[in-house]
Amino acid sequence: xxxxLPEEKKRITPKRPRDYLCWAVAIAIVGGxxxxxxxxxxxxxxxxxxxxxxxxxxDGLVLTLVLTVASMVLGTLLGLVLAVMRMxxxxxxxxxxxxxxxxxxxxxxxxxxxxxxxxxALYPNVSIGIPFTDISTPVDVNALMTPLxxxxxxxxxxxxxxxxxxxxxxxxxxxxGQHEAADSLGMSGxxxxxxxxxxxxxxxxxPATGNQVIGMLKETSLVSxxxxxxxxxxxxxxxxxxxxTIPLLIVASLWxxxxxxxxxxxQSMIERRFSRSTRRPAPVAVATKESLL
Amino acid sequence: xxxxxxxxxxxxxxxxxxxxxxxGIDLSVKAGEISCIIGPSGSGKSTLLRCVxxxxxxxxxxxxxxxxxxxxxxxxxxxxxxxxxxxxEQRARIGMVFQQxxxxxxxxxxxxxxxxPVLVKKISRKVAREQAQKLLAQVGLAGCGHKYPAQLSGGxxxxxxxxxxxxxxxxxxxxxxxxxxxxPELVGEVLAVMRDxxxxxMTMLVVTHxxxxxxxxxxxxxxxxxxxxxxxxxxxxxxxxxxxxxxxEFLERVL
Numbered sequence: 001x002x003x004x005l006p007e008e009k010k011r012i013t014p015k016r017p018r019d020y021l022c023w024a025v026a027i028a029i030v031g032g033x034x035x036x037x038x039x040x041x042x043x044x045x046x047x048x049x050x051x052x053x054x055x056x057x058x059d060g061l062v063l064t065l066v067l068t069v070a071s072m073v074l075g076t077l078l079g080l081v082l083a084v085m086r087m088x089x090x091x092x093x094x095x096x097x098x099x100x101x102x103x104x105x106x107x108x109x110x111x112x113x114x115x116x117x118x119x120x121a122l123y124p125n126v127s128i129g130i131p132f133t134d135i136s137t138p139v140d141v142n143a144l145m146t147p148l149x150x151x152x153x154x155x156x157x158x159x160x161x162x163x164x165x166x167x168x169x170x171x172x173x174x175x176x177g178q179h180e181a182a183d184s185l186g187m188s189g190x191x192x193x194x195x196x197x198x199x200x201x202x203x204x205x206x207p208a209t210g211n212q213v214i215g216m217l218k219e220t221s222l223v224s225x226x227x228x229x230x231x232x233x234x235x236x237x238x239x240x241x242x243x244x245t246i247p248l249l250i251v252a253s254l255w256x257x258x259x260x261x262x263x264x265x266x267q268s269m270i271e272r273r274f275s276r277s278t279r280r281p282a283p284v285a286v287a288t289k290e291s292l293l
Numbered sequence: 294x295x296x297x298x299x300x301x302x303x304x305x306x307x308x309x310x311x312x313x314x315x316x317g318i319d320l321s322v323k324a325g326e327i328s329c330i331i332g333p334s335g336s337g338k339s340t341l342l343r344c345v346x347x348x349x350x351x352x353x354x355x356x357x358x359x360x361x362x363x364x365x366x367x368x369x370x371x372x373x374x375x376x377x378x379x380x381x382e383q384r385a386r387i388g389m390v391f392q393q394x395x396x397x398x399x400x401x402x403x404x405x406x407x408x409x410p411v412l413v414k415k416i417s418r419k420v421a422r423e424q425a426q427k428l429l430a431q432v433g434l435a436g437c438g439h440k441y442p443a444q445l446s447g448g449x450x451x452x453x454x455x456x457x458x459x460x461x462x463x464x465x466x467x468x469x470x471x472x473x474x475x476x477p478e479l480v481g482e483v484l485a486v487m488r489d490x491x492x493x494x495m496t497m498l499v500v501t502h503x504x505x506x507x508x509x510x511x512x513x514x515x516x517x518x519x520x521x522x523x524x525x526x527x528x529x530x531x532x533x534x535x536x537x538x539x540x541x542e543f544l545e546r547v548l
Contacts, residue, residue, distance in 0.1 A: 180348055181395035181454075185409040185461060186385025189377065195412055199399040 047247035051238065052254070060234030061255055067220040067230060071155035072213055078156065079163025086168055097164065104161035110222050112158055117150035117226050151223035159216060166208045170201030203274045210267035214260050221256075231255055296386045297360045298324035298464040298496040300345055305354035307340055314340045316520040317354070322513070324464075325494045329507040329528065332517035333543060338500045341517070342469050345498065346387045347380055359386055359464055385413055388458030388466040392473050394450040396442040402429065402453045403438030409461040421460075428456040432486045448479030452486055459490075466490065468499040504548055508532050516540045 037043055051057060085097035104112070120142040129136020145153075174197050182192035224233035235248040242248075302320035306313070314337045322328045330338045343349040344356065347364045356363045364380055365372035375383075396405050406425035410416040416424075429438055432452040442450050451471055458466060468487065472480040484506050491497060491510050501507060507514055511528035516537070524537045535541045 175393075175395070177391060177393050177395035178397065181389075181391065181397070183348065183381075184346055184384055184387070184389035185457070186381040186383075186413045187409075188381055188413075191412050195408070196397055196399075200397075 042246065043250070044244060044247040047244050048250050048254075051235075051244075051248060051251050054238075056229075056234045056238060057231070057251060057255070060229055060231040060252075061259075063229060064217070064220050064231040065259070067151060067155065067223065067228075068213065068217045070152050071159055071220070072216055074152070074156040075159025075216075076163050076209070078160035080167055082160055082164035083167035083171070086164060087171060101161045101164055104158050105165075109154065109158045109219060110225065113150060113154035113223055113226060116154045116157075117145060117147065119145055119150075147223070147226040147228045150226055151220075151228045155216065155219065155223070159212065162212060163209070166205055166212070167201070169208070170205035171197065173204045174200045206274050207267070207271050210263070210270065214263050214267075217259055217263065218256060221252075296464040299357075299360055300465065300496070300498060301355070301357040302341075302345075303355040305341070305344065305356060306352045307337075307344060307349060308352055314520050315344070315351075318517070318520070318522050319525075320515065320522070322465075322496060322498055324496055326512045327491045327497045327499070327510055328513045328515065329511040330498070330500045330515045330517060331502070331504070331507060331543070332523075336517040337520040338517050339469050342467050342498060342500050345465075346384050346389050346467055348389075350374075358383065381413075385409070385461055386464050388455075388461060388463035390451070390454050390458055390466065390468045390471045392470040394442070394447070394454045394474070396450055396454055396457070398442050400441075401438060402434065402440050402442070402445065405442070405453055406438075406456045406460050409457065413461070424460060425456070428459055429453070431459075431489075432456045433482065446479060447475045448482045451475065451483045455483075455486055455490070465496045465498065468497065468501070470500050470502065472501070472503060502547065504532060504544070516543065518543070 082097045082100060085093050086101070088094045088097075123141055125138055126141060127136045127138045178196055178200065179192065182196045187196070220230055221232040223230060224236060227233065229237070232252050235252040239245045239248040300320060300322040302318055305315050305318040305320075307315040316337075318337070318341055320328075320341070330341065332338050340349055344351050345358060345363070350364070356365075361383075362372065363383055365374055396402075397408065400408065403422065403425050406428055407418065407421040410421040410424065411418055426435070426438060429435055432455055434449060434452055434456070437445065437449065437453075442453070445453065455466075455471075471487070472483050475483065480503070484503060487497070487499070487506070488510055499506075499511070507528055513526065514524075514528040514531045515522055516524040516531065516535070516539075518539050524531055524535060524540045531540065532544065535544055
């Protein structure tokens with residue numbers, strides 16, 4: 001072997017024991033888990049596969065998706081209203097929004113769901129009508145507040161509080177100079193919002209909303225306590241009859257996992273799209289200049 | 294719609310809370326005149342400039358821009374704030390250039406320049422694009438229209454910002470320390486564009502620390518300190534032979 005010149009010699013960092021140790025630990029843990037799931041017959045994998053695509057489970061899956069979409073759409077719309085109220089310069093308006101957000105973020109969503117289901121105990125009858133006229137219809141709250149309505153109302157109202165804060169955070173992330181630049185060009189408040197401010201809030205709002213969707217998908221499992229036949233409740237109904245608790249919980253879990261993984265694909269695509277359209281100037285440079293003033 | 298390119302202020306007062314920032318400022322800029330406001334930090338120079346296009350409201354005093362009361366109308370013994378649409382109309386005739394450029398990061402350079410004409414004046418995109426390309430060429434940025442602000446240097450961003458303000462065909466241009474946020478080697482290119490603008494007869498009110506620019510280009514210099522106009526007069530005269538002690542001390546420190 002010819003002797004290399006010192007300038008030509010490769011530099012080598014030797015592998016240290018801990019590099020191998022990390023691999024050994026990880027392989028041992030995963031190997032153990034795989035071994036026990038395959039060999040422990042209590043998992044009852046054949047039962048898992050036999051129920052994986054039964055009608056009851058698939059119906060539950062559809063209802064879970066319906067609940068997620070309905071609560072997210074309604075919650076985002078209400079959240080937008082709350083965010084606008086929260087940013088209002090009128091103290092009573094922003095105070096109301098703040099009160100709402102504090103209340104709904106400060107109490108567990110499970111408690112809220114049970115509360116809405118039992119709201120008839122508080123208001124047995126309400127009448128919906130046009131103020132200052134005789135036109136009104138009495139409504140039986142007990143009949144109106146079915147488990148499904150209570151589920152959508154509860155999830156929506158809770159989600160709105162979180163979306164309000166996300167949307168407000170998006171608006172807060174836009175520099176005041178952007179408002180001033182738009183104003184100095186003579187833009188109306190609406191034009192400024194539509195063409196300058198809202199596009200810049202999106203990189204902050206979209207990824208956070210994506211997380212909320214994934215969170216909401218899993219949160220819908222809470223409404224099983226109201227007897228809404230969504231995914232978890234459907235699995236529970238089956239194992240209440242057959243006592244195959246673990247296999248059916250695995251069926252539900254696998255479906256939740258598949259759906260959240262499927263959702264993360266469009267989310268990362270949307271995230272990429274928005275980070276491309278909004279090229280922000282390097283924040284470091286701006287911060288340095290401001291701190292010099 | 295008057296737009297004679299003049300600014301007149303008499304006894305302007307402005308406070309932020311208990312802090313009085315402007316304490317009886319007088320200002321007069323004639324059409325086509327270049328006026329520089331100089332002074333130490335916190336002297337109220339930027340606030341005065343921001344009052345002229347309504348980014349700050351005035352507490353008391355007379356402010357007439359383009360030959361009419363700005364932002365308010367005189368009725369009886371009071372000035373009444375105008376409707377937002379009216380204020381926007383008045384602002385559209387005044388160009389503003391900011392220290393931090395404030396380009397819209399979600400738009401290309403060309404879209405930034407087109408934003409005023411298209412979104413405010415409702416000019417067709419085709420006409421606005423041609424005008425934007427001309428303006429970008431005028432500030433030495435021909436061919437950069439497709440770039441986003443983050444892809445441009447500070448000096449280039451500020452020149453786009455000047456083009457964006459010019460696209461509204463204003464009768465007055467305001468500059469709020471336009472070169473203070475720039476690396477030293479980029480200051481010259483922005484000042485060159487401003488000099489060019491001055492030679493074309495634009496009314497300009499410039500808050501600046503660039504004494505060379507003030508001496509070479511300005512007709513008048515206003516030295517402010519502590520919210521008052523300490524000294525005001527012919528630019529070369531004030532900078533070369535300041536009468537007031539405070540002006541002398543300031544100029545000794547910065548020159």
